[in-house]
Amino acid sequence: MPRMSVRQLWKAKLEGKLAAKDWPEAPDLRRPAFTGQVLGIDPSLRGTGLVLIEFRSGQPAVLLRTRTVRVPARRPMAEALAEIHRAVAAFLDDFDVRHVALEQTIYVQNFQTAQILGAARGAAIAAAALRDLPVFEYPPLRVKQAVVGVGRASKQQMQRTIMALLGHGAPLAPDEADAAGVAVCHALTWREEAGRPR
Secondary structure (H helix, E strand, O other): OOOOOHHHHHHHHHOOOOOHHHOOOOHHHOOOOOOEEEEEEEOOOOEEEEEEEEEOOOOOOEEEEEEEEEOOOOOOHHHHHHHHHHHHHHHHHHOOEEEEEEEOOOOOOOHHHHHHHHHHHHHHHHHHHOOOOOEEEEOHHHHHHHHOOOOOOOHHHHHHHHHHHHOOOOOOOHHHHHHHHHHHHHHHHOOEEOOEEO
């Protein structure tokens, strides 16, 4: 087998084209591929990215729906949070979502920004929690490393890689590309042992 990059190996794994013998030094690739629908969320008060991807064993991942929840700055925070909650709830009600994955907030410059981001995240998480769906959070560096193979990848690199992995021709909006990255990261790195996720 010719030498492949980490991204190419993961893409082959998601498509069911990589056998365990092809990369024996990588035990994560020998485990069964994740199957099911993942709702990826990139939370923000004025521009939350939502992407629903279905991962099927032995087949390429399928992009089912995307949306950026845009809320004008003139609208109060409570209305923005309600809009985020409604948008996430609509995805969850319309599809058979198995897991919800969000980008974790690692660093913000001030307390007010942290509060606003926390509120947006809470609105999204509450929609999933009310439906008893498991929610997983990933730091941005882990998402970039899982998807691109480099923790300091640029947004453009992420967008190109996501488009290649999903076979999606049109570029996704920036918030949607970030949400797709979280969903793909979840599918690549999540595993279950003895019925318990870790």
